[in-house]
Amino acid sequence: MKNQSILLVEDNPDDVMLTLRALKKGHVINEVIVAEDGAKALDYLFGKGEFEGRDASERPKLILLDLKLPKVGGFEVLEAVKKDPNLKRIPVVILTSSRQEEDIVRGYDLGANSYIRKPVNFDTFIETVTQIGMYWLLTNEAPEG
Numbered sequence: 001m002k003n004q005s006i007l008l009v010e011d012n013p014d015d016v017m018l019t020l021r022a023l024k025k026g027h028v029i030n031e032v033i034v035a036e037d038g039a040k041a042l043d044y045l046f047g048k049g050e051f052e053g054r055d056a057s058e059r060p061k062l063i064l065l066d067l068k069l070p071k072v073g074g075f076e077v078l079e080a081v082k083k084d085p086n087l088k089r090i091p092v093v094i095l096t097s098s099r100q101e102e103d104i105v106r107g108y109d110l111g112a113n114s115y116i117r118k119p120v121n122f123d124t125f126i127e128t129v130t131q132i133g134m135y136w137l138l139t140n141e142a143p144e145g
Contacts, residue, residue: 004030004031004061004137005030005031005032005033005058005060005061006023006028006030006031006032006033006060006061006062006063006064006133006137007032007033007035007041007044007045007060007062007063007064008020008032008033008034008035008064009035009037009038009041009063009064009065009066009069009074009077010034010035010036010064010066010069010095011036011037011066011068011069011070012066015066015118016034016036018122018125019032019064019095019129020032020034021126022125022126022128022129022130023129023130023133025126025130026126026129026130026131026133026134027130028129028130028133028134028137030061030062030133030137033060036070037069037070037071037072038069038070038071038072038073038074038076038077039071039072040071041063041065041069041072041077042072042077042080045059045060045080045081045084045087046084056086057086059086059087059090060090061090061091061136061137061142062090062091062093062132062133062136062137063081063090063091063092063093064093064095064132065077065078065092065093065094065095065096065112066094066095066096067094067096067098067103067107068096068097068098074094074096075106075107075110078092078094078107078110078111078112079110079111081111082110082111088111089142089143091113091114091136091140091142092111092112092113092114093112093113093114093115093116093132093136094107094112094114094115094116095116095118095129095132096115096116096117096118097117097118098117099117103115113136114132116128116132
């Protein structure tokens with residue numbers, strides 16, 4: 001059975017809670033792994049650190065990535081994912097509050113599949129996260145492995 005999990009890379013506990021609530025409200029039932037910083041996200045993806053021994057071939061189906069993260073920033077996580085031959089096909093959706101044009105450009109230059117600004121309104125946030133889940137987990141056709 002292939003892994004259908006979502007890796008949520010987000011350091012703000014309120015945004016983690018809102019994202020999890022939005023996914024649940026949108027009937028997205030996939031397991032969500034939360035990494036509170038970029039280093040933990042990379043450790044999870046590569047089976048290192050506290051995730052030593054984890055089967056790194058079990059990759060998430062989707063990565064939701066904030067940019068402003070402690071330890072290792074979102075751009076560095078994105079770059080590591082897209083440079084690795086085993087991870088590069090995982091869709092990475094940048095979900096951030098940054099409205100800076102240079103962040104959008106850099107995200108796409110590094111291989112992001114989508115760049116979405118976090119809506120301030122909770123109902124809009126729920127709708128946005130639901131649409132992300134529905135599209136990337138159900139509608140989008142991705143290659144196996």
